[in-house]
Amino acid sequence: MYELLLFAVSIGAGFLGALLGLGGGIIVVPALTLLYNVDIRYAIAASLISVVATSSGAAASYLKDSLTNLRLAVFLELGTVLGAVAGFLIASHIEAKALYLLFAVFLLFSALMMLRKRSEQPSTVNHPWADKLRLDSTYPDDQGVWHNYKVEKVPLGLFVMLLAGVLSALLGIGSGIFKVLAMDGAMKLPIKVSTATSNFMIGVTAAASASAYFLRGDVRPEIAAPVALGIIAGSYLGAKSLSKIPAARIRQIFVVVLAIVSMQMMWKGLK
Amino acid sequence: MKKDSELHRLELAISHFLRWGVLFSAALLAVGWIGQLLQSGDLLANFKHYRPEPMTAIVAKAWTTKDYPILISVVGLAVLVSLPTLRVLLTAYLFIRQRDFYLAAIALFVFAVLMGSFFLGIEIG
Numbered sequence: 001m002y003e004l005l006l007f008a009v010s011i012g013a014g015f016l017g018a019l020l021g022l023g024g025g026i027i028v029v030p031a032l033t034l035l036y037n038v039d040i041r042y043a044i045a046a047s048l049i050s051v052v053a054t055s056s057g058a059a060a061s062y063l064k065d066s067l068t069n070l071r072l073a074v075f076l077e078l079g080t081v082l083g084a085v086a087g088f089l090i091a092s093h094i095e096a097k098a099l100y101l102l103f104a105v106f107l108l109f110s111a112l113m114m115l116r117k118r119s120e121q122p123s124t125v126n127h128p129w130a131d132k133l134r135l136d137s138t139y140p141d142d143q144g145v146w147h148n149y150k151v152e153k154v155p156l157g158l159f160v161m162l163l164a165g166v167l168s169a170l171l172g173i174g175s176g177i178f179k180v181l182a183m184d185g186a187m188k189l190p191i192k193v194s195t196a197t198s199n200f201m202i203g204v205t206a207a208a209s210a211s212a213y214f215l216r217g218d219v220r221p222e223i224a225a226p227v228a229l230g231i232i233a234g235s236y237l238g239a240k241s242l243s244k245i246p247a248a249r250i251r252q253i254f255v256v257v258l259a260i261v262s263m264q265m266m267w268k269g270l271k
Numbered sequence: 272m273k274k275d276s277e278l279h280r281l282e283l284a285i286s287h288f289l290r291w292g293v294l295f296s297a298a299l300l301a302v303g304w305i306g307q308l309l310q311s312g313d314l315l316a317n318f319k320h321y322r323p324e325p326m327t328a329i330v331a332k333a334w335t336t337k338d339y340p341i342l343i344s345v346v347g348l349a350v351l352v353s354l355p356t357l358r359v360l361l362t363a364y365l366f367i368r369q370r371d372f373y374l375a376a377i378a379l380f381v382f383a384v385l386m387g388s389f390f391l392g393i394e395i396g
Contacts, residue, residue, distance in 0.1 A: 003308060004308075037319050038318045038319065039318055039319060039320055039321040041321045042318045042321065049348060049351060049352065052351055052352060052354065052355060053293055053296070053297070053351055055355075056289045056290075056292070056293050056351075056354045056355055056358070057289070057290055057293040057294075059286040059289055059290075059358075060283060060286035060287050060289070060290055063279065063282055063283050063286050064283065066279070070278065070279065070282055070362075071374055074359075074362060074366075074374055074377055074378050074381065075374070075377055077359070077381045078377055078380065078381055081381050081384045081385060081388075082384060084388070085384060085387070085388055085391065088388070088391060089391075096321065132373070133373055133374065203354070203355040203358075204355045204358070204359060204381070204385070206355075207352055207354070207355035207356060207385060207388075208384065208385055208388050209388065210352045211352045211353075211356070211385065211388045211389045211392060212388045212389065212391045212392035213392065214326060214348060214349070214352050214389075214392060215325070215326045215327075215389055215390075215392030215393050216323070216325060216326065216392040216393075217323065217324045217325045217326045217327075217328065217329055218323075219326075219348055219352075220318060220329075221303065221307070221329075221341050221344035221345050221348060222307060222317075222318070222341075222344075223318060224344075224348055225300045225303055225304035225307070225344045225347070225348070226304055228297070228300055228348075228351065229297060229300050229301055229304060232293065232297050
């Protein structure tokens with residue numbers, strides 16, 4: 001009975017995730033730990049598996065609209081996978097308590113980021129690395145007009161990706177929020193390009209630590225199977241109904257929910 | 272930018288292939304999970320406290336007790352975690368084909384880290 005409910009919760013997580021442009025991890029980890037009392041280490045591992053599933057399943061649709069910058073994605077994956085390996089090693093040495101507290105901070109930060117208005121300040125100059133590796137590109141806007149864009153501050157972007165990788169492995173999330181911050185914040189990419197490229201990269205980031213957790217035995221099939229299945233189904237439904245649901249309203253409600261869940265995670269960590 | 276559009280087209284082909292991979296693993300997970308549900312009652316009660324147990328031990332136990340639902344689920348999960356690793360390798364191949372050796376080297380390095388990460392799980396486990 002509880003298992004069926006977990007499946008239903010995971011469908012909801014996938015659905016909301018697709019609607020709000022968040023990974024399922026931000027919902028799955030609190031649901032497993034707070035509602036099911038599952039140890040946070042199993043929750044993180046199961047969550048990473050579902051992040052791999054959604055990102056790999058949707059990669060084709062991110063590429064199709066020509067917004068994903070493949071060359072930049074591969075380059076930045078350098079940072080996220082190395083960070084993820086470091087995160088896995090750190091996670092092996094810290095207490096579950098610290099993971100709860102870190103997750104609580106992450107939830108609060110996500111709530112703040114959801115309120116942020118992303119502003120576009122396209123850059124006109126390339127960083128030398130961007131010239132060398134041809135990381136700049138073109139993208140079509142809503143009217144179908146193509147624009148050129150350049151890529152600034154590549155080393156800073158790579159460094160933030162490293163941190164994104166660490167947090168992905170520590171907390172069982174895709175780290176899309178931090179990736180987007182690196183790309184349109186530091187590297188001054190157009191918002192649409194940075195969102196699409198981030199979504200495209202998430203699967204590889206999550207796989208870097210998911211594979212280690214998997215062989216260590218933290219990905220328990222009893223938990224990961226219903227969670228991954230539910231998230232795959234839910235995100236498919238969410239993407240389908242994207243245009244029919246007032247996402248802005250749900251976003252406002254979700255910010256409040258994140259803040260409340262953050263308090264609960266903090267409470268659980270301090271107990 | 273003919274070269275880039277060809278790259279884009281090939282990467283799209285890889286992504287379609289990956290989507291089938293996800294569906295294949297989802298099918299395995301569905302069969303495995305339904306099997307688990309039919310077999311035993313409370314599947315989640317045992318995970319309230321963290322007790323490390325390497326995947327090799329989980330599989331060995333399922334193998335000796337002929338617990339096929341668990342084995343099928345594990346195969347489904349293994350397929351799933353391998354998909355991004357496979358994608359990076361295929362992308363490296365695309366860059367080599369285009370004689371873009373910097374990006375090919377980066378992709379191969381990412382692939383190496385991903386492979387290393389599997390071993391990390393065994394070492395520490």
